Amino acid sequence: MKIKFIGGAGTVTGSKTLIETKDKRILIDCGLFQGLKALRELNWDPLPILPSTIDCVLLTHGHLDHCGWLPRLVAQGFTGKIYCTAPTKSIANLVLLDSAKIQEEEANRANEEQYSKHTQAEPLYTITQAEAVSSFFKVVPPNKPIVIEDDITAVFENAGHIIGACSITVTVEGKTLVFSGDIGRDNDVLMFPPTKPTMADYVFLESTYGNKLHPNLDVKEELETLINNAIDQNGTVIIPGFAVERAQSIMFLLWQLKTEGRIPNIPYILDTPMGASALHVFLENLQWHKLSVDDCHEMSKMFSIVSEFEQTMRIIDDPQPKVVIAASGMVTGGRVLSYFEHYIGLENTTVIFVGYQAEGTRGRKLIEKAKEIKIYGNYYNVKAQIFQVEGLSAHGDQKDLLNWLSALKNVPKCVYLVHGENLPADELRIKIQNQYHFKCNVAMMGNEIEI
CATH class of the missing domain: 3.60.15.10 (Ribonuclease Z/Hydroxyacylglutathione hydrolase-like)
Known part of the structure; x- marks a missing residue:
């Protein structure tokens, strides 16, 4: 053999x-x-x-x-x-x-x-x-x-x-x-x-x-600090999210933080159609995870779930502070690239990575402090603040x-x-x-x- x-x-x-x-x-x-x-x-x-x-x-x-x-x-x-x-x-x-x-x-x-x-x-x-x-x-x-x-x-x-x-x-x-x-x-x-x-x-x-070894830190506290600091600067938070499981984990943690009054009442957006569909898979397979039906429904109510790209462009054009979870998690494609085209060059933007970034991906380059990234054939200066929350890795x-x-x-x-x-x-x-x-x-x- x-x-x-x-x-x-x-x-x-x-x-x-x-x-x-x-x-x-x-x-x-x-x-x-x-x-x-x-x-x-x-x-x-x-x-x-x-x-x-x-x-x-x-x-x-x-x-x-x-x-x-x-x-x-x-x-x-x-x-x-x-x-x-x-x-x-x-x-x-x-x-x-x-x-x-x-x-x-x-x-x-x-x-x-x-x-x-x-x-x-x-x-x-x-x-x-x-x-x-x-x-x-x-x-x-x-x-x-x-x-x-x-x-x-x-x-x-x-x-x-x-x-x-x-x-x-x-x-x-x-x-x-x-x-x-x-x-x-x-x-x-x-x-x-x-x-x-x-x-x-x-x-x-x-x-x-x-x-x-993943750091032994309170990930809710990390997210709370990063989001509040960004909002204090009147900025937008972009979380490149793997549409399956990591997106749902982040939604769950942000829902807990908002319920506890630890993060402000601003728009929270899930802009990954696949991530929205994955929520249905969680509801259909309760024996495979820790979330209850109520958890799934309640945390979903907190988020504006985007399906059409026209909605994405309206959100991008809206200057108010917001938190956006958008795929893909390694910034190799998907809706997150459109957000990056607009926001990566702004100093009051905060980008939070929550999963593994493979060698050669835009995500890896950003956590390794790249000064510019290439998107759709164009180069963009990186002025946003880049963070990685390793405690959320799958x-x-x-x-x-x-x-x-x-x-x-x-x-x-x-x-x-x-x-x-x-x-x-x-x-x-x-x-x-x-x-x-x-x-x-x-x-x-x-x-x-x-x-």
Whole structure:
């Protein structure tokens, strides 16, 4: 049996891991590369194997870096099933349609304004191609073994992180392979703690924050201070929000702060159509998170939820102080770019980042104090105040990742670290070896191992 690291190795995006037996091929996740141009260009490359030869996909969760290449996979001949939980199916459908819409819009804009380096800019995939993926989803219940192919079984178990996210234990050829997906935090605002694996011959563990500990700070207090300071300056607060789970977490915390009288009565705006749709997924899947029906309804009342782009432009033109949550979370696309075009050059603007910023994204550049950023072919001076609230990350930190391994009753033959940049992954490797004495390697893109 061979395992091939097609994506999500040496980087935090593009997750794709292939299991190849003598007669079956199973792909774990099928994500989009984001960030550095060299990585984004990989999205246009064919897979090292024909999609038509892949028997099925096991999908850990619905974030773009785990599911965003599925339309290409289907368009290039994949005909198998995509196994996932019910919330993941709902979220992935939203994410893929949103991604396709943004790509079509940006390609059209590049052609109209002629800032593309290509003769004719084209989207990576279209809305029609994204819609075609939905019929391939096969919903599975959590915590129950599912027969995937012949003697191959899989168990999906809660990983925290976002609604529906799971780690997947695959039993194949008598071996137990555990794929972590993205591991959430043990003390997340909305998600339950991740379920820890108890047996594994091989573990494939994410390492996004492999070298970091989230600060032990009161995130509500941080948000309260940043928002009040911004309003005192008569400024606007922009929170680039991942539309799934982080947006809902921020809404929940801001609702609590406003209910407690700790932030002022100004407009609070959710400008991400996908984020609004994700609220319905929360209401339909109450067993997957900590919010009650009343919580969902009450916190939603506090926000003006924007659907049409004309509303976005009216909000941008309104000079009064406000708090805006707008996607995308890494500022790689979406409505937040329109806000940045207008507000990033104003000294009384406050930008609050609340999640991981991949290498090469505008978000990473801003938290690393870039003086200018490029949006739609134009450069904008950065005069806004930039902050990062690390305590709101949906990813577990080094301590959480080490804790996730703590329930193993056996010594795995090897732990492979994926979904992390090289330095964080290597620091986590050292920690795992020192704490557990497990053999541990950092996976490299394109590498193949035999087990």
